[in-house]
Amino acid sequence: MDVLSAAISSVRIGRAEACSVKDSGSWGWRYSPFAGSGFHVLLRGGAWLITADRPPRELTPGDVVLTPSGAGHGLSHAPSSLDDLAPAVLGDWPPGDPADVEFLCGAYWLEHGQVPLYLRSLPEVIAISPDHDRAPQLRALTDLISADMPGTGPGAGTTRSALLDLMLTHVLRQWLEQNRMADRPDVADPAIAAALGEIHAHPRRRWTVRELSESAGMSRTAFTKRFSALLGQPPMAYLTGWRLTYGARLLRETDAPLAAIARQVGYSTEFAFGASFRREYGISPGRFRNLERKRGRAGTVHSGAELPLHQGEASP
Numbered sequence: 001m002d003v004l005s006a007a008i009s010s011v012r013i014g015r016a017e018a019c020s021v022k023d024s025g026s027w028g029w030r031y032s033p034f035a036g037s038g039f040h041v042l043l044r045g046g047a048w049l050i051t052a053d054r055p056p057r058e059l060t061p062g063d064v065v066l067t068p069s070g071a072g073h074g075l076s077h078a079p080s081s082l083d084d085l086a087p088a089v090l091g092d093w094p095p096g097d098p099a100d101v102e103f104l105c106g107a108y109w110l111e112h113g114q115v116p117l118y119l120r121s122l123p124e125v126i127a128i129s130p131d132h133d134r135a136p137q138l139r140a141l142t143d144l145i146s147a148d149m150p151g152t153g154p155g156a157g158t159t160r161s162a163l164l165d166l167m168l169t170h171v172l173r174q175w176l177e178q179n180r181m182a183d184r185p186d187v188a189d190p191a192i193a194a195a196l197g198e199i200h201a202h203p204r205r206r207w208t209v210r211e212l213s214e215s216a217g218m219s220r221t222a223f224t225k226r227f228s229a230l231l232g233q234p235p236m237a238y239l240t241g242w243r244l245t246y247g248a249r250l251l252r253e254t255d256a257p258l259a260a261i262a263r264q265v266g267y268s269t270e271f272a273f274g275a276s277f278r279r280e281y282g283i284s285p286g287r288f289r290n291l292e293r294k295r296g297r298a299g300t301v302h303s304g305a306e307l308p309l310h311q312g313e314a315s316p
Contacts (some may be wrong), residue, residue: 001197003187003230004176007118008168009200010241011037013248014108015295016161018149021088022099028076029088031067037119037168038107040075042066045101050074051125052082063129064138066171069115070107070172071124077101104146104165112281113248116241117232128175137170191216192230195223202265203243209235239266242279245301247273251289258285 001009014036020043028050042059049057049065052072055077059065067073074085077100114120131137145163176187195216199207212235213223227235243265250261262273277285 002193002198002244003118003189003196004169004172006196006200006231006242007116008165010112010116010245011168012111012161012165013252014110015247016106016108016164017103018106018145018160018164020146020149021103021105022101023077024098024100026077026226027101028074028078028080028085028201030074030082030085031072033072034070034107035110035113035115036070036108037115038070038105039136039167039171040068041143043102043104043146044099046077047101047103048076048079049125049127050076050080050085051229054125056080058126059127060129062132062139064171066126066128066168066175067124068119068122068126068172069124071119073125075103076303104142106167106266108147108164111246111291112283118230121232122172126171128171128178130174135170135174140305141167141170187230189226189230191218191223195227197234199239199242200246201288203246204240204264206266207239212239219262241277241280243267243278247277247285248281248288251285252292261285275296 021040030050037173042061042063042065044061045060050073056076059075065073065075072082074080074082075088076085095101132139141163145160145167148159148163161170189249195212198205198215209220209224212227213220216223216227224234227238231238247261247265250256250264251258254261256264258273259270262268262270265273267273269278274285277283277288281288283291
């Protein structure tokens with residue numbers, strides 16, 4: 001498992017949503033910061049990406065805007081400043097009415113916890129012009145997400161999460177290929193990937209730094225230094241974070257008792273797991289599970305213009 005895959009696995013505990021946004025004439029939207037990762041794909045028309053600290057960037061159809069950790073930004077028909085844009089509010093586009101611009105938007109919303117440190121270490125707003133000849137996956141994924149949006153039947157949430165995983169992965173992969181830096185660690189570092197694979201495959205094991213460094217074929221000192229540079233935190237802190245992320249997914253996706261989940265993710269007791277979970281997510285495991293189930297019964301995986309986002313504002 002490489003670092004990029006590990007980061008996206010962690011953000012997947014969030015709520016996956018996707019929608020299509022259209023407008024015409026003079027338009028401009030400001031997207032508020034949010035806890036999660038999101039993207040826009042310009043499907044039709046022209047637009048400008050507006051950020052707080054960089055000049056406006058012109059976008060053309062096929063371009064992708066990614067906010068790895070949910071930073072605020074704007075989209076507009078013309079160059080502007082972020083403060084001049086009105087908050088984006090989603091609404092129904094009248095059927096049959098022509099639109100000058102159309103975006104596909106998708107996001108993982110994290111009601112609890114934080115975006116992984118690796119994603120927070122990246123630029124707040126990333127824009128790429130994909131090379132579809134060399135890497136046609138993004139075009140295919142855009143088509144699949146667009147086709148999946150109306151889906152509300154069994155498995156809709158699972159397919160949407162999987163498609164957003166792939167979109168985030170391929171966007172970041174292309175950006176990393178286009179922005180190689182001598183001082184940026186390699187996300188596919190084979191030694192660290194080996195250790196990450198062990199952590200993700202066996203979270204219940206009582207790992208030590210020495211055992212993890214041995215799985216990477218490195219000394220403890222060299223392993224800790226490289227791991228921290230690549231992931232933004234020491235090995236044992238990452239291990240704790242992954243155990244809790246995995247536990248959150250089990251709480252949401254299974255009916256397993258809390259005590260069984262605690263053991264499965266490496267905690268000796270339900271109490272120890274609950275205390276660690278509350279420190280990370282600010283909520284008890286039982287309440288987290290109940291809220292997720294209520295959300296599922298209420299049908300909170302939405303699509304299209306009905307997408308309920310951030311207190312009346314639309315954040316990707």
